[in-house]
Amino acid sequence: MNIKESDRGWQSGMAKSITFIVTKDCQLACKYCYLVGKNTKERMSWEVAKQAIDYILDREEEFREESVIWDFIGGEPFLEIDLIDKICDYLKTEMYRRNHHWFNSYRFSFSTNGINYHTEKVQRFIEKNRNHLSIGITIDGTQRKHDLNRIWKTPEMEQGIAPKPEEERGSYKDVVKNIPLWLEQFPGASTKVTISSADIPYIKESVLHLYSLGIKEVNINCVFEDVWKDGDDKLFEEQLTELADAIIDGRLYEDHACSFFMEHIGKPMDRERDNQNWCGAGMMLAVDAAGMFYPCTRFAQYSLRSKPAWIIGNIHDGIDKNKLRPFLTLDRCTQSNEECINCEVASGCAWCQGENFDAADTHTVYQRSTAICKMHKARVRANNYYWNKLFRKLELQEYEEQKRKSNHPACEL
């Protein structure tokens, strides 16, 4: 059977992810963005970046992971390309000079809005680090879907004034122009699509549009926040079912992947055997412009609506391991309610530890948010449809093939 599988990611499960929040600024003001505290002021200085690097590389015995992903996030990370370039040069030099084991296994990773991708500085950086880069450009689908949420920031927005709908300016055209260059440089690249309530009607056309742009892998997920309206799950299921038909009928499954459709999701999970945590928070490390360390970027203040930042240390005093213990002992059942534990379609139902914390009734990472429940169930129904239809098609094809082969001698008679 020829079905493209989703890429599991470089050194999946074996790499430490270390994130530099280089800026909290972005050219865009996406409506679904969870970063509630974006601003133009908090830009990382070289001194802070260097101290963070020295702190981490000085402690090789504490960071034993085989590989490392040096991740750069914003806001929009490429707004700080000069700093990033300096950081990466320093990282390469220091990992090598110290004979650090990560020199043999590292990547620089970026999630960008793609607007500055073509600029000379970014291109020079790419050329310089070509073999160690993982760059994801976020393009949300068709122009109407993309521009629905991913709009340019206006100066008034910084004063808290929302633009009128007619004044909103989408960013699709500014991003799509850079897609061919990106795909030429990273042919296997995937994009990340985010779905909120208003996007649901455009899911099918958007995934197919991204495929038509040459993007073979679309990682797509519903936001974890509690934004879903009555009927969203029905509409979502319809969109995914139509998308399933389009992918199967057009044989797109052979060389394209869409993360909504995964063979092994939607099954009950065993309390003992399937008790691992979903999210990697705590295994990762994030550092911001103030030199504060977090279990992941979602625990920095600019990501949190209603909770104080979960700071686990800083570049001067180091990491307080006590504050990581709740993350490192997390399991599925302890943080889930009985309905989730006994759910018939539990597998593949994701959660974000940061959103769980933000939405929790108390200061804890042990209360799983269930806002996504009905969307997961809708996804499972469409996913079941997808695999039943696809396997039946492939089965029939194989049957026809066998029949043709077995009939062949008779035809010759």
Next chain:
Amino acid sequence: MLQYLIILLDEASVPYCHSLNPTPSPMGEPRLIPLDTLRAGIVFAMKENLNIQFVYPTRSLPDEYEAAIESIDHTKIKPEVLSGEADVLVLTGWETAKAEELDGATCILHTSRSELQKHLAKVQELLSRVARLNVVLTDIEEFKDEDADAYSQMLDALSDCLIEQFRQGRMVQLNLLTDRLLLTEMNNCGAGDTNVTLAPNGKFYLCPAFYHEDANQSVGDLTTGLNIKNKQLLRLDHAPICRHCDAYQCRRCIWMNGRLTLDANTPSHQQCVIAHLERNASRSLMQKMQAEGIRMRDARPIDEINYLDPFNNYKQWK
């Protein structure tokens, strides 16, 4: 299941656990719980079938308060400087504690490790008189791994003090060492799970420490009732490290958990190591008792283990 209601009779009720010192009243003098609130608290406990523990301040209470208190079966936790009948006496100072007046008493002693070390002779004196001594360490947060040997040695010295009493037939209890001998399962603080605290402001708190730290952390009041969110996270079965642990005597202080690990169901490294040093010292005490032919009724053997922080074994349990 909720079993106890702790009623703080005064803003300056004596601290008897890992709590902060009571916050000074903004009005100056600490205030007593209003009599109406006290009575309403007693009625609440009666309706919910809760045993009440009254926590006294260092000053005497007006007669009508004592009358209200006596209207219900209860336990009194009093500072030892206060005269009168008490179930538990809190020793408020090394100098003021008079061992000769504490025959057969159950006492609580707040102390840092260094003070305890300095006053071992006094502890020995106390152990010769009291029925039970609860030592509450006030400096768990400051504990460092390099302090482990010193703490073990002090526990060993305390163990010798106990043996001396046992030889004389006095089966005195010292929480740090004898509780683990008798327990077959976790017996922790139970804040918000088996007990809840009523403060003088008429509001409920998980324990006195939450009230003293920030009075905005209430979990309900006498008018609207209890409202403990994420109650399950205060239970042992929702504490991933503790539910596997056999340092049964550990306080598992959920207030300190919140301060040090930021999550109520997760103990700090310090708390785990201290509890395991005590656990292991209890094991040594039992060996000493066996060597001397001393038997304690219901005491059970304790296995040898090779870790001090169960967090380090967590992956195996997972």
Next chain:
Amino acid sequence: MEIRKVVGQVTPEERAEIQALFERKNGLTELAKIVSADNTELYEKLVKDMGETGTKFQQWWDTKSKKYGWESHPKGNWEINFETCEITLVAQE
């Protein structure tokens, strides 16, 4: 026209050896772009390392091609798929 043909497979341990060398070789190449000869100590270490790593890298291919007897082509080279451990002959016709 490019021809691609799977001609063999190595063990996961052998794959790990060449993957580590490949990563190191790439790391050294990109490091070489930013280390100048002024930085004598690091520069000399790098030059020596590049030579040694390049040699080990080539030795791996020589040893393994001999061990497994992979099909070759005068205008071709072998590639390894780190996921599957498969060796592919890539040649120009």
